Amino acid sequence: MADIHAQSSKNKRVLIVDDVPRNIDLLKGILIEKYQVQIAKSGKVALDIIERALPDIILLDIMMPDMNGFEVCERLKAHPKTADIPVIFLTAMTDSQHEQRGFNLGCVDFITKPITPLTTLSRVATHLKLAEDNLANKRTIEDRTRELDDALHSAIGMLGEVGQFNDTDTGVHMWRMADYGAALAKKIGWEASQVALLKLAAPLHDTGKVGIPDSILKSPNKLTEDEWEIMRQHTVIGYQILIKSDAPLFKLAAEVALGHHERWDGSGYPLGLSGEDIPLSARIVALADVFDALTMERSYKRSWTIEESFEHIKKGAGSHFDPDLVECFLSIEEDLRAIKTQWDAVS
Incomplete structure (x- = not known):
């Protein structure tokens, strides 16, 4: 061998x-x-x-x-x-x-x-x-990219379906997380048109996982450093898929895809950006993504309560998350509970 x-x-x-x-x-x-x-x-x-x-x-x-x-x-x-x-x-x-x-x-x-x-x-x-792994997915990625240009809303749905091939919870997660992000964007004063755009862009944050091998995405074991290096590339892959379109939605989605694993203190990836150098859209989605992951039940963990999740997020303020965004996020607890209740009823 x-x-x-x-x-x-x-x-x-x-x-x-x-x-x-x-x-x-x-x-x-x-x-x-x-x-x-x-x-x-x-x-x-x-x-x-x-x-x-x-x-x-x-x-x-x-x-x-x-x-x-x-x-x-x-x-x-x-x-x-x-x-x-x-x-x-x-x-x-x-x-x-x-x-x-x-x-x-x-x-x-x-x-x-x-x-x-x-x-x-x-x-x-x-x-x-x-490159070898992506070659097999090239036709699928090209098809998805054309669909993004031809039909924005339907393409978002189709990319969500791609994600569900690897994770049965991804479909609900991406839309519920988008609602959390939109609620936060509204709270900090974004115009309605900007909020609507973010709500459509946020579900595409993990588009790049279509280029990551199933053996890594579905690995039951702790990933090796080499495997983590490949996994971290989903941010860049997603960016490169989405940036091909000139539509404002996909420019924003590309920004989110590249930046949603950056951390406020500069310890994130892929660029190691810190503070306000991280695009605000990516900072919002990062917070919404973690909150939803914590409060979602998975086969390997129970769902955290909103109170437990808030405590975790508070501890990450100034290191993982934008501290000002954390303060705003904690202030919309009622909205977040309503969103979670709505999605729990359909999942």
Whole structure:
């Protein structure tokens, strides 16, 4: 079995794009035993190589003369032939602004310099596996994306159905959670049109789970670190699916999908944003999502009372959650109880 896996990985082609010889030598030395490695010392050369033969994954330096990594990535993602090739940026910069730009352009991850063998091999293996898993779902994802553009409300329902294939509670959860989020948005003064938009966008927060293997989503065991790394990618996958539409609903849904696992203190993912750098929509949905998960009965846990859930949320104010939003959320207890009662009657 090990020989089969080794042979399979050896058939994978990794393109390294960097203008610094020592970086190229280091990366090649790390990867050459497991993968076929190609080298490009500039963005233009990389595009020429890719035009002739598609690599399975690209390690792309950001800071290069003539054409930087962002420009190369933008060109790749603009063409259907190359849009699905995973791009991992190589960078010495760690600020969230650069990471946000990279994700906006369609990259899947960052490797921060100085480069280490363990991180490099782990990231490359993870994203090659994700690419393989996603290939089988590509037609489904493309169908869902077209439906999002053609029929907004029905598409939301259909994506909810996709979620229910993996979790029988997901359908009720996504709409009930959306009601909680809408109640909070109304409380903090959002206009009715904004509240309505969030109510439609919130159920799409976990759209990216369509790209996560069932073996991880349904695992009865504690996930390994590698499995968690794959699971965390559902935020980026969801963002990249939803951002393809120019409709305001899906722009908002993409924002929520990417940011709903960020934490107020910066310890969340995928970008490690903190405080008000986290979009308000994502902060609202994060709070509503946790509240609903706590108060929902599952096969492995009892449902928490609203009082118990409030205590948990209070403890997370200023670390997990926006403390001002927590205060507002606790003040609408009557509304939250009414929403829960309404949904309990139909679930």
